[in-house]
Amino acid sequence: MLQVRQVVKSFGRMNAVDGADFAVPQGSITGLIGPNGAGKTTLFNLIAGSLIPDSGTIVFDGQRIDGLTPDRVFHRGLARTFQIPRPFPKMTVLENAMLAPTRQAGEVFWSNWLRPGLVAAQEKANRDRAVEVLGFCGLGSKLSELAGNLSGGQQKLLELARVLMNEPRMILLDEPAAGVNPTLMETLVDKIVALNRRGITFLLIEHNMDLVMRICRPIVVMAQGKVIFEGEAEAVQRDARVLDAYLGDLPA
Numbered sequence: 001m002l003q004v005r006q007v008v009k010s011f012g013r014m015n016a017v018d019g020a021d022f023a024v025p026q027g028s029i030t031g032l033i034g035p036n037g038a039g040k041t042t043l044f045n046l047i048a049g050s051l052i053p054d055s056g057t058i059v060f061d062g063q064r065i066d067g068l069t070p071d072r073v074f075h076r077g078l079a080r081t082f083q084i085p086r087p088f089p090k091m092t093v094l095e096n097a098m099l100a101p102t103r104q105a106g107e108v109f110w111s112n113w114l115r116p117g118l119v120a121a122q123e124k125a126n127r128d129r130a131v132e133v134l135g136f137c138g139l140g141s142k143l144s145e146l147a148g149n150l151s152g153g154q155q156k157l158l159e160l161a162r163v164l165m166n167e168p169r170m171i172l173l174d175e176p177a178a179g180v181n182p183t184l185m186e187t188l189v190d191k192i193v194a195l196n197r198r199g200i201t202f203l204l205i206e207h208n209m210d211l212v213m214r215i216c217r218p219i220v221v222m223a224q225g226k227v228i229f230e231g232e233a234e235a236v237q238r239d240a241r242v243l244d245a246y247l248g249d250l251p252a
Protein backbone atom coordinates (compact mmCIF):
# COMPACT_ATOMS: atom_id res chain seq x y z
CA MET A 1 0.00 0.00 0.00
CA LEU A 2 2.90 2.33 0.83
CA GLN A 3 6.39 2.02 -0.59
CA VAL A 4 9.30 4.09 0.72
CA ARG A 5 12.18 3.79 -1.74
CA GLN A 6 15.72 5.02 -1.00
CA VAL A 7 14.45 8.13 0.75
CA VAL A 8 17.05 10.64 1.94
CA LYS A 9 16.49 13.78 4.02
CA SER A 10 19.34 15.86 5.44
CA PHE A 11 19.36 18.74 7.88
CA GLY A 12 22.64 20.52 7.19
CA ARG A 13 25.25 17.78 7.20
CA MET A 14 23.12 15.33 9.15
CA ASN A 15 21.31 12.63 7.19
CA ALA A 16 18.23 12.25 9.42
CA VAL A 17 16.82 9.73 6.91
CA ASP A 18 19.57 8.03 4.94
CA GLY A 19 18.27 5.83 2.13
CA ALA A 20 15.30 4.37 4.04
CA ASP A 21 13.62 1.59 2.09
CA PHE A 22 10.61 -0.47 3.17
CA ALA A 23 6.98 -1.27 2.37
CA VAL A 24 3.76 -1.20 4.35
CA PRO A 25 1.54 -4.08 3.17
CA GLN A 26 -2.13 -3.30 2.55
CA GLY A 27 -4.28 -4.30 5.52
CA SER A 28 -1.34 -4.46 7.95
CA ILE A 29 -0.55 -2.76 11.23
CA THR A 30 3.13 -2.14 10.51
CA GLY A 31 5.32 -1.08 13.44
CA LEU A 32 8.14 1.44 12.97
CA ILE A 33 10.60 1.25 15.84
CA GLY A 34 14.17 2.31 16.54
CA PRO A 35 16.28 4.13 19.10
CA ASN A 36 15.88 7.88 19.73
CA GLY A 37 17.04 9.97 16.81
CA ALA A 38 16.75 7.07 14.34
CA GLY A 39 14.75 9.23 11.92
CA LYS A 40 11.25 7.84 12.48
CA THR A 41 9.44 11.16 12.97
CA THR A 42 11.32 12.72 10.07
CA LEU A 43 10.16 9.80 7.92
CA PHE A 44 6.54 10.39 9.02
CA ASN A 45 6.89 14.04 8.06
CA LEU A 46 8.22 13.00 4.65
CA ILE A 47 5.35 10.54 4.06
CA ALA A 48 2.67 12.99 5.25
CA GLY A 49 4.03 15.83 3.10
CA SER A 50 5.33 18.11 5.89
CA LEU A 51 8.86 17.63 4.51
CA ILE A 52 10.09 16.99 0.96
CA PRO A 53 12.72 14.25 0.45
CA ASP A 54 16.13 15.26 -0.96
CA SER A 55 15.93 12.08 -3.04
CA GLY A 56 14.01 8.83 -3.25
CA THR A 57 10.35 8.14 -3.86
CA ILE A 58 7.24 7.50 -1.76
CA VAL A 59 4.37 5.66 -3.43
CA PHE A 60 0.89 5.38 -1.90
CA ASP A 61 -1.71 3.20 -3.59
CA GLY A 62 0.32 3.07 -6.79
CA GLN A 63 0.92 6.83 -7.06
CA ARG A 64 3.88 8.97 -6.04
CA ILE A 65 3.12 11.27 -3.13
CA ASP A 66 6.59 12.63 -2.33
CA GLY A 67 6.55 16.40 -2.78
CA LEU A 68 2.75 16.71 -2.39
CA THR A 69 1.46 19.14 0.26
CA PRO A 70 0.10 17.62 3.52
CA ASP A 71 -3.38 18.63 2.41
CA ARG A 72 -3.10 16.69 -0.86
CA VAL A 73 -1.68 13.62 0.86
CA PHE A 74 -4.55 13.76 3.35
CA HIS A 75 -7.14 13.95 0.60
CA ARG A 76 -5.64 10.88 -1.06
CA GLY A 77 -6.69 8.98 2.07
CA LEU A 78 -3.46 8.99 4.08
CA ALA A 79 -3.90 10.65 7.48
CA ARG A 80 -1.51 11.15 10.40
CA THR A 81 -1.70 11.82 14.10
CA PHE A 82 0.91 13.67 16.14
CA GLN A 83 3.04 12.51 19.08
CA ILE A 84 1.58 15.41 21.04
CA PRO A 85 -2.09 15.95 20.09
CA ARG A 86 -3.09 19.45 19.11
CA PRO A 87 -6.84 19.88 19.68
CA PHE A 88 -8.45 23.33 19.94
CA PRO A 89 -8.54 23.44 23.76
CA LYS A 90 -11.31 26.06 24.12
CA MET A 91 -13.68 24.18 21.82
CA THR A 92 -15.77 21.19 22.75
CA VAL A 93 -14.89 17.64 21.81
CA LEU A 94 -17.78 17.61 19.30
CA GLU A 95 -16.68 20.92 17.73
CA ASN A 96 -13.12 19.61 17.44
CA ALA A 97 -14.30 16.54 15.56
CA MET A 98 -16.64 18.59 13.34
CA LEU A 99 -13.77 20.91 12.45
CA ALA A 100 -11.62 18.07 11.14
CA PRO A 101 -10.68 18.87 7.57
CA THR A 102 -13.21 17.41 5.15
CA ARG A 103 -14.64 18.74 1.94
CA GLN A 104 -17.60 20.77 3.18
CA ALA A 105 -19.73 23.00 1.00
CA GLY A 106 -20.08 25.41 3.92
CA GLU A 107 -16.45 26.33 3.50
CA VAL A 108 -17.15 27.75 0.06
CA PHE A 109 -18.45 31.29 0.38
CA TRP A 110 -20.94 31.14 -2.50
CA SER A 111 -22.57 27.93 -1.30
CA ASN A 112 -23.85 29.78 1.76
CA TRP A 113 -25.66 32.22 -0.50
CA LEU A 114 -26.81 30.03 -3.31
CA ARG A 115 -27.47 26.67 -1.66
CA PRO A 116 -28.05 27.22 2.06
CA GLY A 117 -30.15 24.03 2.23
CA LEU A 118 -27.22 21.99 0.98
CA VAL A 119 -24.92 23.56 3.57
CA ALA A 120 -27.38 22.83 6.38
CA ALA A 121 -27.77 19.22 5.23
CA GLN A 122 -24.00 18.77 5.06
CA GLU A 123 -23.56 20.29 8.49
CA LYS A 124 -26.07 17.86 9.91
CA ALA A 125 -24.33 14.94 8.19
CA ASN A 126 -21.00 16.19 9.53
CA ARG A 127 -22.41 16.43 13.04
CA ASP A 128 -23.96 12.95 12.84
CA ARG A 129 -20.68 11.51 11.64
CA ALA A 130 -18.75 13.29 14.43
CA VAL A 131 -21.13 11.87 17.06
CA GLU A 132 -20.78 8.39 15.56
CA VAL A 133 -16.97 8.54 15.32
CA LEU A 134 -16.57 9.99 18.83
CA GLY A 135 -18.85 7.25 20.17
CA PHE A 136 -16.68 4.63 18.46
CA CYS A 137 -13.58 6.21 20.03
CA GLY A 138 -15.11 6.00 23.53
CA LEU A 139 -15.75 9.74 23.83
CA GLY A 140 -19.53 9.62 23.49
CA SER A 141 -20.01 10.95 27.01
CA LYS A 142 -17.57 13.84 26.47
CA LEU A 143 -19.17 15.59 23.50
CA SER A 144 -19.73 18.88 25.35
CA GLU A 145 -16.48 18.79 27.33
CA LEU A 146 -13.81 21.35 26.40
CA ALA A 147 -11.02 19.48 24.60
CA GLY A 148 -8.48 21.16 26.87
CA ASN A 149 -10.00 19.35 29.87
CA LEU A 150 -9.40 15.86 28.43
CA SER A 151 -6.61 13.64 29.78
CA GLY A 152 -3.61 12.92 27.56
CA GLY A 153 -5.05 9.54 26.56
CA GLN A 154 -8.47 11.00 25.78
CA GLN A 155 -6.81 13.65 23.61
CA LYS A 156 -5.16 10.85 21.63
CA LEU A 157 -8.59 9.25 21.14
CA LEU A 158 -9.95 12.62 20.02
CA GLU A 159 -7.13 12.91 17.53
CA LEU A 160 -7.95 9.46 16.21
CA ALA A 161 -11.60 10.54 15.90
CA ARG A 162 -10.56 13.66 13.99
CA VAL A 163 -8.60 11.67 11.41
CA LEU A 164 -11.44 9.14 11.10
CA MET A 165 -13.83 11.93 10.06
CA ASN A 166 -12.30 11.89 6.59
CA GLU A 167 -12.47 8.10 6.18
CA PRO A 168 -8.76 7.51 5.55
CA ARG A 169 -7.49 4.30 3.98
CA MET A 170 -4.23 4.49 5.90
CA ILE A 171 -3.26 6.17 9.20
CA LEU A 172 0.20 7.09 10.45
CA LEU A 173 0.13 6.95 14.25
CA ASP A 174 2.98 8.70 16.10
CA GLU A 175 3.51 7.11 19.53
CA PRO A 176 -0.14 6.38 20.34
CA ALA A 177 0.73 4.88 23.74
CA ALA A 178 2.99 7.68 25.00
CA GLY A 179 1.52 9.38 28.08
CA VAL A 180 -1.58 7.17 28.04
CA ASN A 181 -2.69 5.26 31.16
CA PRO A 182 -2.94 1.45 30.87
CA THR A 183 -6.77 1.37 30.78
CA LEU A 184 -7.04 3.92 28.02
CA MET A 185 -4.19 2.22 26.22
CA GLU A 186 -6.27 -0.95 26.02
CA THR A 187 -9.13 1.11 24.57
CA LEU A 188 -6.77 2.59 22.03
CA VAL A 189 -5.39 -0.83 21.07
CA ASP A 190 -8.94 -2.20 20.67
CA LYS A 191 -9.84 0.71 18.39
CA ILE A 192 -6.74 0.29 16.24
CA VAL A 193 -7.37 -3.45 15.85
CA ALA A 194 -11.08 -2.91 15.13
CA LEU A 195 -10.33 -0.25 12.50
CA ASN A 196 -7.71 -2.50 10.97
CA ARG A 197 -10.30 -5.28 10.66
CA ARG A 198 -12.52 -2.82 8.84
CA GLY A 199 -9.74 -2.37 6.28
CA ILE A 200 -7.65 0.58 7.47
CA THR A 201 -3.88 0.07 7.14
CA PHE A 202 -1.66 1.47 9.91
CA LEU A 203 1.96 2.52 10.21
CA LEU A 204 2.72 3.08 13.86
CA ILE A 205 5.77 4.60 15.59
CA GLU A 206 5.94 3.27 19.11
CA HIS A 207 8.48 2.83 21.92
CA ASN A 208 6.19 0.55 23.93
CA MET A 209 7.52 -2.84 22.87
CA ASP A 210 4.68 -4.84 24.45
CA LEU A 211 2.21 -3.00 22.28
CA VAL A 212 4.38 -3.37 19.18
CA MET A 213 4.91 -7.11 19.70
CA ARG A 214 1.20 -7.61 20.34
CA ILE A 215 -0.34 -5.89 17.35
CA CYS A 216 2.32 -5.05 14.75
CA ARG A 217 3.00 -7.33 11.78
CA PRO A 218 5.44 -6.70 10.19
CA ILE A 219 7.96 -4.60 12.11
CA VAL A 220 10.42 -2.17 10.54
CA VAL A 221 13.45 -1.10 12.57
CA MET A 222 15.37 2.11 11.83
CA ALA A 223 18.73 3.19 13.17
CA GLN A 224 20.73 6.23 12.10
CA GLY A 225 18.35 6.99 9.24
CA LYS A 226 18.49 3.51 7.72
CA VAL A 227 16.14 0.55 7.80
CA ILE A 228 18.13 -2.23 9.47
CA PHE A 229 15.34 -4.81 9.80
CA GLU A 230 12.02 -5.54 8.13
CA GLY A 231 10.17 -8.67 9.19
CA GLU A 232 8.13 -10.52 11.75
CA ALA A 233 7.88 -9.72 15.47
CA GLU A 234 9.35 -13.08 16.45
CA ALA A 235 12.52 -12.50 14.43
CA VAL A 236 13.13 -8.91 15.52
CA GLN A 237 14.10 -9.86 19.07
CA ARG A 238 16.77 -12.24 17.80
CA ASP A 239 18.29 -9.93 15.18
CA ALA A 240 21.89 -9.00 16.02
CA ARG A 241 21.78 -5.61 14.22
CA VAL A 242 18.63 -4.62 16.09
CA LEU A 243 20.11 -5.59 19.45
CA ASP A 244 23.30 -3.64 18.62
CA ALA A 245 21.29 -0.56 17.63
CA TYR A 246 19.32 -0.58 20.89
CA LEU A 247 22.25 -1.41 23.17
CA GLY A 248 24.31 1.31 21.47
CA ASP A 249 21.55 3.71 22.47
CA LEU A 250 21.87 2.97 26.17
CA PRO A 251 24.06 5.26 28.30
CA ALA A 252 27.37 3.59 29.26
Ligand SMILES: Nc1ncnc2c1ncn2[C@@H]1O[C@H](COP(=O)(O)OP(=O)(O)OP(=O)(O)O)[C@@H](O)[C@H]1O
Pocket (backbone or CB within 6 Å): 011, 014, 015, 016, 034, 035, 036, 037, 038, 039, 040, 041, 042, 043
Ligand atom coordinates in the same frame (compact mmCIF):
# COMPACT_ATOMS: atom_id res chain seq x y z
N1 LIG B 1 14.16 20.14 11.76
C1 LIG B 1 15.33 19.55 12.10
N2 LIG B 1 16.49 20.22 12.03
C2 LIG B 1 17.66 19.62 12.35
N3 LIG B 1 17.78 18.35 12.78
C3 LIG B 1 16.65 17.64 12.88
C4 LIG B 1 15.36 18.18 12.56
N4 LIG B 1 14.42 17.22 12.75
C5 LIG B 1 15.10 16.13 13.19
N5 LIG B 1 16.43 16.38 13.26
C6 LIG B 1 17.46 15.41 13.66
O1 LIG B 1 17.29 14.27 12.85
C7 LIG B 1 17.54 13.07 13.58
C8 LIG B 1 16.35 12.16 13.50
O2 LIG B 1 15.29 12.72 14.31
P1 LIG B 1 13.84 12.10 14.41
O3 LIG B 1 13.05 13.00 15.29
O4 LIG B 1 13.31 11.83 13.06
O5 LIG B 1 14.15 10.74 15.15
P2 LIG B 1 13.14 9.75 15.87
O6 LIG B 1 13.54 8.39 15.44
O7 LIG B 1 11.76 10.16 15.59
O8 LIG B 1 13.48 9.96 17.41
P3 LIG B 1 12.51 9.84 18.70
O9 LIG B 1 12.23 8.38 18.86
O10 LIG B 1 13.37 10.38 19.79
O11 LIG B 1 11.29 10.66 18.43
C9 LIG B 1 17.88 13.51 15.02
O12 LIG B 1 19.28 13.53 15.17
C10 LIG B 1 17.29 14.91 15.10
O13 LIG B 1 18.03 15.71 16.00
